[in-house]
Amino acid sequence: MDIKQFEKLNFEEIYTYYKDKNEARKSRPAAEKKAEKAEKDEIEKPYQFCKWDGRKEKVGNFRIEPPGLFRGRGEHPKTGKLKQRVMPEQVTINIGKDASVPKAPEGHKWKAVQHDNTCTWLAMWKENINGNTKYVMLAANSAIKGQSDLKKFEKARELKQHIDTIRADYTRDLKSELMADRQRATAVYLIDKFALRAGNEKDTENEAETVGCCSLKYEHVTLKDTPDEPNTVIFDFLGKDSIRFHQSFQVDAQVFKNLKLFKKAPKSDGDDIFDRLNTTQLNKYLSSYMKGLTAKVFRTYNASWTMQVLLNKLKVPKGASVIDKVKLYNDCNREVAILCNHKRSVGASHEAQMGKIEDKIKGYMYDIWRYKQQMLSLDPKLKKKRGAAYFALPDGLTEEWILEQQAMLVEKKRTNITKKFQKDNEKLVANKEKPMPEKKLKELLKEADDLAAQYKKENKSKKVEPEGKSPSVDKLEANITKLEQRIHAAEVQAADRDGNKEVALSTSKLNYIDPRLSVVFSKKFDVPLERLFSKTLRDKFTWAIKTVEDDVDWQF
């Protein structure tokens, strides 16, 4: 049957079927899940490692990609196509000459077996969606990946020796008579200043329409020149993974002029800004300064350099806690992530979570206020000693809010008691004992009623009676200090979370910031490295950790 209107299809049944199945799987007893995992691990064990130059090395993606529907990112023309199962007959094995070749599954054979030691992959196949080659390679903690990581950062550091010349040259060439040179100079400026990617040509028929520097189109760049915002360029385009790059920058006057020139009629929507430039030409030019210098190196260089500068000018107060120091480090990390435009989607629950923190803070403030009222009950003279302001209702807490809060607390107590009662009863029944009568529940709920009565009394008399066994002003003050610390922590958390909601720190940490900078920070400020790097990252960056052991003052 031909499907004419996709939106009229009802997938509800399929959806619930799999959702239920998934939930059933999740809610199995822990022991069962554990046993299943152990079994799976046992099966996979032989495939997780290989021998490389005599060393045992971890293999990264040893599982072949399963069949499924291709999603793709953004508006990909091939979304929804069937990604087929890969058969052994499509897989090429790359292995040492003298090594024993792993057996293909029963009744199958490999496409080919080769012994090429000039590349690093162990197995290879071609996927059917885009015809791209997929590889099985070593894990990030392997020696070979570590070496190439080190090489990458050393290459970026090498750029320090040339950057002044390069900048002077492109500043000069911004005015070049030759259009090609002028475009190239402008492009290098953008790559250097705003960390744009190179921007290779793409096949618009078969790929999502995304761009980088060299492939920027007319409509991606808007020029604005007002007294308030002179020489302003607004970039708005989809970059890698169809992530939007939407930023406004004030640029060099000549760059502004050039972009205006490159956008001049008859160019219009869909036309290349840099019609006389492609990534090959650009990289060829860059490599004349330094062997292996390409557009990509600028991103690494600028990210690591920025991090170094930020960390160097960091003011870490004496006696700062580890949490505070990690926050400062993350703030630097965040600036680099913003430079590289590393984003993540804001989770659906973000707003709600922010509200929750706010409520939590208010709750703490209310508790503090109550403790203070109790102090007053114990020692009325305090009001004069500390001033009325100390005991006043804090900003943001209204009488209404308090009533709501009290009602909520009473209700919470009520549900908790009821829940516990039901649970206890279930246990009794399970043990073949007699359950408690409903009357008992009513008795238990009296606690909640008492609380409600207490609030009512307090609200009327505007006085809070001291709680607990032997209350004292000292004890109450200690409680207040604890709560104040909690408020501080929650406020830091809230600010952190909101500033972080659409910035992904992980990509820059994993790929762009020289890990030696983080190790130096950890040593210099006495922050345990595991607070900055997870186990996987520490394994990936062993080479960096070793370097810094010998040179505590290492600089990028």
Next chain:
DNA sequence: TATGAAACTTAGCACTCTCTAA
């Protein structure tokens, strides 16, 4: 000079694990 394949790095998201506050 253009084109395509090969080889590798970079990227965000979904899922799982782990820790923490209530």
Next chain:
DNA sequence: TTAGAGAGTGCTAAGTTTCATA
């Protein structure tokens, strides 16, 4: 003790760069 959030990891798509070939 447990829910729920955050951290961490696995997955694989999507880039860049290099190299071979026409």
